[in-house]
Amino acid sequence: xxxxxxxxxxxxxxxxxxxxxxxxxxxxxxxxxxxxxxxxxxxxxxxxxxxxxxxxxxxxxxxxxxxxxxxxxxxxxxxxxxxxxxxxxxxxxxxxxxxxxxxxxxxxxxxxxxxxxxxxxxxxxxxxxxxxxxxxxxxxxxxxxxxxxxxxxxxxxxxxxxxxxxxxxxxxxxxxxxxxxxxxxxxxxxxxxxxxxxxxxxxxxxxxxxxxxxxxxxxxxxxxxxxxxxxxxxxxxxxxxxxxxxxxxxxxxxxxxxxxxxxxxxxxxxxxxxxxxxxxxxxxxxxxxxxxxxxxxxxxxxxxxxx
Ligand SMILES: NC(=O)c1ccc[n+]([C@@H]2O[C@H](COP(=O)([O-])OP(=O)(O)OC[C@H]3O[C@@H](n4cnc5c(N)ncnc54)[C@H](OP(=O)(O)O)[C@@H]3O)[C@@H](O)[C@H]2O)c1
Numbered sequence: 001x002x003x004x005x006x007x008x009x010x011x012x013x014x015x016x017x018x019x020x021x022x023x024x025x026x027x028x029x030x031x032x033x034x035x036x037x038x039x040x041x042x043x044x045x046x047x048x049x050x051x052x053x054x055x056x057x058x059x060x061x062x063x064x065x066x067x068x069x070x071x072x073x074x075x076x077x078x079x080x081x082x083x084x085x086x087x088x089x090x091x092x093x094x095x096x097x098x099x100x101x102x103x104x105x106x107x108x109x110x111x112x113x114x115x116x117x118x119x120x121x122x123x124x125x126x127x128x129x130x131x132x133x134x135x136x137x138x139x140x141x142x143x144x145x146x147x148x149x150x151x152x153x154x155x156x157x158x159x160x161x162x163x164x165x166x167x168x169x170x171x172x173x174x175x176x177x178x179x180x181x182x183x184x185x186x187x188x189x190x191x192x193x194x195x196x197x198x199x200x201x202x203x204x205x206x207x208x209x210x211x212x213x214x215x216x217x218x219x220x221x222x223x224x225x226x227x228x229x230x231x232x233x234x235x236x237x238x239x240x241x242x243x244x245x246x247x248x249x250x251x252x253x254x255x256x257x258x259x260x261x262x263x264x265x266x267x268x269x270x271x272x273x274x275x276x277x278x279x280x281x282x283x284x285x286x287x288x289x290x291x292x293x294x295x296x297x298x299x300x301x302x303x304x305x306x307x
Pocket of ligand 1: 206
């Protein structure tokens with residue numbers, strides 16, 4: 001773990017968000033803000049609220065259609081560029097070497113920026129056979145200073161291995177679906193072994209099901225926190241970069257208020273293999289130490305291998 005940014009919020013509340021050191025030496029806030037499925041004007045409002053609440057890392061994508069709104073909010077905040085960490089992603093139709101170079105310029109122009117902090121290939125699309133030449137274009141953008149760090153999203157072990165074996169730059173992150181119902185242990189272990197940071201999308205399970213889990217409610221009650229805060233704390237404890245999305249001001253504030261408490265640091269008795277659906281759901285929460293009944297508190301993965 002690297003440095004941290006500390007923000008004075010509302011004149012009284014101080015938020016300190018840790019930063020992780022990426023493999024290329026850049027530092028990225030461990031908790032940021034996502035804007036998937038948010039229209040352009042709503043994204044402007046949500047990002048403005050997020051910045052007021054201390055978020056400094058914003059995750060958008062060319063495919064979200066809201067880079068202009070995000071850019072307006074960034075400019076209106078008056079925050080120095082160096083305090084901000086902006087990620088966007090290259091969409092599937094933008095793959096290919098020259099397409100990718102053009103796509104990055106188009107995203108920069110919509111965001112109103114002259115460089116990105118992190119640029120990701122949104123999906124590998126192995127059937128198209130273009131992700132490697134697309135990655136070469138991202139390497140060029142990095143070398144040219146248009147992008148500070150480059151990474152991928154939704155890449156499998158196979159696709160990652162190919163990039164690592166055949167290209168020059170190791171992806172700084174792989175942004176993948178990850179939450180307590182879908183823990184992706186195998187992929188996370190591969191990331192760990194290759195210096196790639198895991199960034200969790202849908203960290204709250206996109207708001208469905210997970211946040212209504214009765215075991216999670218018991219854990220939240222035991223800590224005097226909300227289910228979303230417990231889930232975000234769990235992500236932070238296992239070392240993920242996490243980018244929860246909300247357009248609701250109270251939730252935007254709630255989701256960054258996760259640094260004032262801890263979950264017990266003990267190894268879970270059994271790890272969840274990554275089950276999304278069906279009756280095994282609550283296995284995840286039993287693994288956090290709730291099987292003995294309400295009031296017991298969860299354990300994030302305490303082992304060094306999980307960090
Ligand atoms: N790389 C990819 O392929 C990919 C795919 C999906 C997402 N992402 C990125 O990851 C970010 C996060 O993922 P996501 O947006 O899919 O899902 P998410 O952050 O897991 O969940 C967002 C949903 O949870 C609700 N929510 C947020 N905070 C809450 C709280 N404290 N209590 C209760 N409900 C809460 C939101 O509702 P309201 O907004 O109504 O408050 C929204 O419906 C995205 O915004 C995007 O930047 C990337």
